[in-house]
Amino acid sequence: MKKILVIHGPNLNLLGEREPGVYGTDTFESINNEIIEHAIKYEFHCDVYQSNHEGEIIDKLHLARKNYDGVILNAGAYTHYSYAIRDAIAAIKIPVVEVHLSNIHSRDEFRHTSVIAPVCVGQISGFGKYSYYMAVDALYYKWKNESGADND
Numbered sequence: 001m002k003k004i005l006v007i008h009g010p011n012l013n014l015l016g017e018r019e020p021g022v023y024g025t026d027t028f029e030s031i032n033n034e035i036i037e038h039a040i041k042y043e044f045h046c047d048v049y050q051s052n053h054e055g056e057i058i059d060k061l062h063l064a065r066k067n068y069d070g071v072i073l074n075a076g077a078y079t080h081y082s083y084a085i086r087d088a089i090a091a092i093k094i095p096v097v098e099v100h101l102s103n104i105h106s107r108d109e110f111r112h113t114s115v116i117a118p119v120c121v122g123q124i125s126g127f128g129k130y131s132y133y134m135a136v137d138a139l140y141y142k143w144k145n146e147s148g149a150d151n152d
Contacts, residue, residue, distance in 0.1 A: 001043055001044065001045055002042070002043075002044045002045070002069045002070070002139075002143060003044065003045045003046075003047070003067065003068045003069050004039060004044050004045070004046050004047075004068060004069060004070045004071065004072060004136065004139060005046075005047050005048075005049060005060070005064050005067075005068045005070075005071045005072070006032070006035055006046060006047070006048045006049070006071075006072045006073075006074075006132065007049050007050070007051075007057060007060055007061070007064075007071060007072070007073045007074070007075075008028075008048070008049070008050040008051075008074050008076075009050075009051070009052075009057060009073075009074055009075040009076035009077070009078050009079075010051075010052040010053075010076040010077055010078065011052065011076055011077075012028065012050055012074060012076060013028050013050050013052070014028070015027060015028040015031060015101075016028060016030075024101065024128050024129065026128075026129055028050070031129045031132070032048045034129065034132075034133075035048065035072075035129075035132045035133065035136065036048065038132075038133045038136050039136050042136065042140045044136065044139075044140070046136075047068075054078055054082055054084060054085065055084075057075065057078070057085060057088075058084055058085060058088045061073075061085070061088040061089060061092055061096075062088060062091075062092065064092060064094065065091075065092035065093060065094055068094060069094060069095075069139075069143070070094055070095045070096070070097070070139045070142075070143075071089075071092075071094065071095070071096045071097070072096075072097050072099055072132060072135040072136065072139070073089070073096050073097070073098055073099065073116070073120070074098075074099045074100060074101070074132075075098070075116060078116075079098070079100070079104070079114045079115070079116055080113055080114065080115065081115060082115065082116070083115055085116055086115050086116045086118075086119055089116055089119045089120060090119040095120075095121040095139060095142060096116075096119070096120045096121065097120060097121055097122050097123075097124065097135040097138055097139060098114060098116055098117055098120040098122070098123040098124070098125075099123075099124050099125070099131045099132055099135045100123075100124070100125035100126070100131060101125075101127075101128050101129065101131060102125065102126060102128075103125050103126030104125050104126075105125070105126075121138075121142065122135075122138055124138070
């Protein structure tokens with residue numbers, strides 16, 4: 001059974017309360033429960049972690065390299081300037097999918113650049129909570145293709 005880790009960065013614990021016009025009204029708990037249920041469809045074990053602290057996210061990425069097959073990361077604002085998180089992703093050698101609820105390319109200019117994107121296997125943004133589901137799907141198809149299984 002593949003194991004994936006979803007890491008939520010700063011302020012995502014306030015989903016449902018924080019800027020609902022941008023991030024939606026679904027709560028942090030409800031989104032996490034739905035991500036876990038979606039992962040179960042692929043027979044993935046899915047754990048969820050959230051931190052507002054850059055160093056804790058880095059520590060979690062380091063631990064993930066030994067305990068998980070892949071990571072889905074919404075680094076929040078760290079996406080745009082954390083070279084430390086970028087370096088942690090590059091170091092762990094497991095696939096990391098960058099995720100954002102909002103379309104970062106249609107927001108403030110400073111949000112258009114992701115310093116972590118070049119070391120991630122892909123970036124999904126702009127689909128609200130469904131961005132996470134698409135990231136689960138992407139990991140499934142990545143692993144399926146690597147295993148040589150027939151395509152659906």
